[in-house]
Amino acid sequence: MINNRDRKPIILIVDDVPTNLKILALALGNDYEVVAATSGQRALQIVLSEPPDMILLDIMMPEMDGFMVCAKLKEMEAARHIPVIFITAKNESEDEIHGLALGAVDFITKPISPTLVLARVKTHLSLRAAYQTLEQRNADLMDKEEQLRIAYESRLAINQLLETMLDPVSLKEQLTVALDIIFSVPWFDLQPRGAVFLFDRAAEELVLSAHQGFEVSHCMACTRIKPGQCWCGKAFVGGAILFSPGVDARHEICWEGMQPHGHYCVPIMDRDQCLGVLNLYVPAGHQPRPEERIFLSTAASTITGLINRRNLEEQLDQQAKFDALTGLPNRALFHDRLNQALSMAIRNRRDVVLIFIDLDRFKLVNDTMGHEAGDRLLQAASQRITACLRTSDTVARLGGDEFTIILQHLTSPFYVELVARKILEQLARPFILFGEDVSVSGSMGITFFPHDAADAESLLKNADSAMYQAKKEGRSTFRFFTQEMQDQAMLRVQMEKELRQALDREEFRVYYQPKVCCRSGRITGMEALVRWDKPGRGMVAPGEFIQLAEETGLIVPLGAWILENACRQNKIWIEAGHPRARVAVNLSARQFQQGEELIDTVASILAETGLSPEWLELEITESMVMENVEQAIATMRELQAMGVRISLDDFGTGYSSLGALKRFPLHALKIDRSFVMELPTDAEDVAIVSAIISMAHKMNLIVVAEGVESTEQLAFLTANECDEIQGYYYSRPVPTDDFTRLLQENRSLWSEQTGSVRA
Secondary structure (H helix, E strand, O other): OOOOOOOOOEEEEEOOOHHHHHHHHHHHOOOOEEEEEOOHHHHHHHHHHOOOOEEEEOOOOOOOOHHHHHHHHHHOOOOOOOOEEEEEOOOOHHHHHHHHHOOOOEEEEOOOOHHHHHHHHHHHHHHHHHHHHHHHHOOOOOOHHHHHHHHHHHHHHHHHHHHHHHOOOOHHHHHHHHHHHHHOOOOOOOOOOEEEEEEEOOOOEEEEEEEEOOOHHHHHHOOEEOOOOHHHHHHHHHOOOEEEOOOOOOOOOOOOOOOOOEEEEEEEEEOOEEEEEEEEEEOOOOOOOHHHHHHHHHHHHHHHHHHHHHHHHHHHHHHHHEOOOOOOEOHHHHHHHHHHHHHHHHHHOOOEEEEEEEEEOHHHHHHHHOHHHHHHHHHHHHHHHHHOOOOOOEEEEEEOOEEEEEEEOOOOHHHHHHHHHHHHHHHHOOEEEOOEEEOOEEEEEEEEEOOOOOOHHHHHHHHHHHHHHHHHOOOOOEEEOOHHHHHHHHHHHHHHHHHHHHHHHOOEEEEEEEEEEOOOOOEEEEEEEEEEEEOOOEEEOHHHOHHHHHHHOOHHHHHHHHHHHHHHHHHHHHHOOOOOOEEEEEOOHHHHHOOHHHHHHHHHHHHHHOOOHHHEEEEEEHHHHHHOHHHHHHHHHHHHHHOOEEEEEEEOOOOOOHHHHOOOOOOEEEEOHHHHOOOOOOHHHHHHHHHHHHHHHHOOOEEEEEOOOOHHHHHHHHHOOOOEEEOOOOOOOEOHHHHHHHHHHOOOOOOOOOOOOOO
16 A cells, blocks of 8 residues: 555556656666566556556557456456556547546557656555545545545645646746646635746745736735745645644734735645745634645645656757857857848848858867867857857857857948957956866958858858967957858869769779888888879879868778778789788778777778788878877777778877887887988987987888888888888889889889989
8 A cells, every 4th residue: 555654656667669668667677676578468467466656658559458457457356446557549538538438547659758657656556645645534424425535625726726737838937827727626715816936046045937916016915935934835845735724923924905814835845855835825723634635745745747847858859959168159049040140130131140260270189188188268259259249149169169249230341340359359368177278269261141152051161260260370360251261162073973972973083102111222111192093183182181081981982992002902912922011901980980880990991802901001190199109099999900000190290199009009100201201411310310200110000101202212211120111212102003014023122322302
């Protein structure tokens, strides 16, 4: 029985869908002991062995549906009075009427709302307790018919309160309706006057949130109440229902024209936390009855569910519209406000200015100091940007380190320039992150509606183009959108389209540049490099399309194509009897971030082409592995376990730490060409290259120098024990047939030393 205080009430859930059972168990498990049955027959067996306090019953089940189960339950003496709530996807009124006719107490339609289910379960268990308490305490005063009438009317009122949760109105309107419903209970001698006070945590006061029958003077006297003040404040502090048959010294708040009355002060409790107080007036001298407290407790619990549901809706709305990190409008709300601003501008014949801001060097902070530092930087930057603007302006975070600003009304270029300069000045000030001064800046693109574009999407593209132009011209500056930028943007769109077509039409070619051993002078490997054989133009260098392919995601299928062709061709060279050489293929950042998908792709290509993993080398860059060091190490180790070699490309140009570097399962380091160009005349380059070679050898790594073009460079590198070189001195990147001839010739690096660059 639910009046047994030594245990939790038992809730039997009957549903043949395990997911529904799990959802309901999670919703009820904290407060109740949950028992589950996946069939009607099993439910009847459980009821016979240990009757539960409530049954949540699905209708649509095989063999025995919910209606039949309910009918059988009502035929059982031990189960006749157990509350049954139908929870089902069937929402026809006839189904509800039929279910209630069979004896169910409630009817909840799917999809399941855990908050609603919890509130109704609590309500109906309280009602059941009310029925039992009323039967015990009023057996000598009331007959069974009167008890049922009170319970029925209470249940109707509570059900009506529950239904207000679904009304798409404000919380104040819902609370006002709740007061009306409570006043309408026929058996309760209530005056049509009362109020709901909700606790304002910021002010630490109870605030009059809804009322019925209060005069102006009454409202003014009770607008705000301190905890512990008057009857309502005392009920809030005590967390228990207080009743007063009249006005006495404890009734601290009075007002002109106040009439004699008694009242109930009912705390609105959410477990051990009080959300507010329900204040209901009764005639002076009213004699309280036990059922009144039970009903009011149940009503207050239902109002708790109503408040919690509305708070949850507001939280979800907040999450849907605002960025969780900075509190600024997110991308969705930004687009909504931009479209509203454009509509008002059209109606009022005014301009709108859109500013696009991207933080310079943000990625460096994230890579070197960690994501927590990056998050703090974004929060501080958003505050500085907001402080430069009016409250009527909109600042939004689109994602990453991208912010947008919508300016209305004051949109003259002079004013806009002042705002832009002010923001850039604020962003240029050092940020203090974990006790360190960190300097970043901002690049800003500015565009005007309707002068530059006629719709929101085009306006955003324009601002983005202008921002990129600002980055190209030195960063920490702003640029207004121009037609030239528009043309560049269109070229990018056209290039993307042509890239996609090129992949479909197999217009790409793989070129190979040899790696040569400094000691033997012979070819030991080759790097696979992509070229675009564009119809009507000829070969297009990677610098013109690789970045765009990376930004659009096309680099993933293109990279897989390069990898497959390079592996297949190397297998052909090995089978033809040429000296075995390792083919190196560059991985893009997007490919490397795929993790397990990359592992699967490499394994699949090796299996398909038949190339042994030891003859494949994958080249990665420092910036790629420092994005997420732990994930990078895991990916590299899986590749290494397959037998694939890994080299670190462009070494010295990134920001990897030696602590991280020693953890990477590498085979080789490639010295970036920027350090090789001035060898051996530049003292700094000499020191850097010598140090890299020494360090790498101590870590048992092979060193490859890129961009070698002269005898002097070669001599220096050889003298300093560099292992391999790659560059125009030996050969440019060449097509497959030309590289085959290089392998056939197998000429030595040292066959002649004229100092000239070999074509």
